[in-house]
Amino acid sequence: MAEGSRIEWTDHTFNPWTGCTNISPGCDHCYAEAWSKRSGHVRWGNNPRKRTTADYWKAPLIWNARAARFQAQHGRRQRVFCASLADVFDNQAPPEWRADLFALVRATPALDWLMLTKRPQNIAEMLPDDWGGGYANVWLGMTAEDQVRYDQRWRHLAAVPATIRFVSYEPAIGPLRLPADAEAYPDWMIIGGESGGGARPMDPAWARDAIADCRRLGVAPFFKQWGAYGNNPLVREQAMTPAEAKGVDAAGKGGGMVDGKVVREFPTEAMNSTASGAA
Numbered sequence: 001m002a003e004g005s006r007i008e009w010t011d012h013t014f015n016p017w018t019g020c021t022n023i024s025p026g027c028d029h030c031y032a033e034a035w036s037k038r039s040g041h042v043r044w045g046n047n048p049r050k051r052t053t054a055d056y057w058k059a060p061l062i063w064n065a066r067a068a069r070f071q072a073q074h075g076r077r078q079r080v081f082c083a084s085l086a087d088v089f090d091n092q093a094p095p096e097w098r099a100d101l102f103a104l105v106r107a108t109p110a111l112d113w114l115m116l117t118k119r120p121q122n123i124a125e126m127l128p129d130d131w132g133g134g135y136a137n138v139w140l141g142m143t144a145e146d147q148v149r150y151d152q153r154w155r156h157l158a159a160v161p162a163t164i165r166f167v168s169y170e171p172a173i174g175p176l177r178l179p180a181d182a183e184a185y186p187d188w189m190i191i192g193g194e195s196g197g198g199a200r201p202m203d204p205a206w207a208r209d210a211i212a213d214c215r216r217l218g219v220a221p222f223f224k225q226w227g228a229y230g231n232n233p234l235v236r237e238q239a240m241t242p243a244e245a246k247g248v249d250a251a252g253k254g255g256g257m258v259d260g261k262v263v264r265e266f267p268t269e270a271m272n273s274t275a276s277g278a279a
């Protein structure tokens with residue numbers, strides 16, 4: 001919920017509000033729900049969402065002001081994951097909060113905002129009037145934890161104009177194949193197994209197939225983690241102990257190498273983007 005995120009594919013996280021309602025099997029072990037119960041910050045489920053403080057909302061303006069320094073250090077733009085403890089396109093969040101969020105996005109053109117939702121069916125009606133072909137500094141993404149959820153949700157995201165569209169196949173709880181004959185594909189796919197207590201297993205074949213689909217269809221793959229060493233092919237297929245596997249592959253929870261390689265790519269267009277403002 002702040003600068004310096006530990007999530008591998010972002011630099012910062014920003015939560016305009018907190019609170020959400022579980023809507024899909026991928027929500028079963030929602031870490032934000034666990035956080036809410038631990039912290040008592042917000043009541044989960046069908047309860048009022050809680051807006052974050054005015055001071056907290058200033059953080060993206062500070063990151064934006066430091067953009068030149070970040071670019072000089074890292075050779076790219078900063079990425080902001082919005083939201084890790086809520087869902088931007090949640091119909092239980094007040095529309096005026098979302099309007100304020102998009103005003104903040106417009107005021108921070110040097111940041112790339114990665115908006116990830118499990119409710120892509122709501123996106124079109126919740127975008128600001130000046131969205132046009134998509135703000136240059138917004139990547140729109142949806143979670144699809146398996147094939148059923150991909151098939152249900154992708155058509156909604158595919159119908160919305162955006163600079164970058166992405167899919168988070170995490171937690172992967174079943175196979176997911178990108179159809180060979182689709183009219184449109186995501187620009188980027190994050191892939192990862194579930195971690196933590198009670199995590200559901202991930203078959204290595206799911207990751208290999210998803211990466212192969214990405215390669216064939218021009219989608220940038222980002223393999224984040226196996227979730228647990230029990231899923232890691234070094235353990236499942238090469239009979240290493242989890243401790244031995246960790247010695248070889250320590251990237252991400254449960255390791256993050258696929259057949260000896262770290263596969264962590266980003267959509268090229270955005271990496272090379274020199275866009276300086278919302279469209």
Ligand code: SF4
Nearest residue numbers: 020021022027030118
């Ligand atoms: S949509 Fe996301 S934040 Fe909301 S309950 Fe599901 S996993 Fe948690």
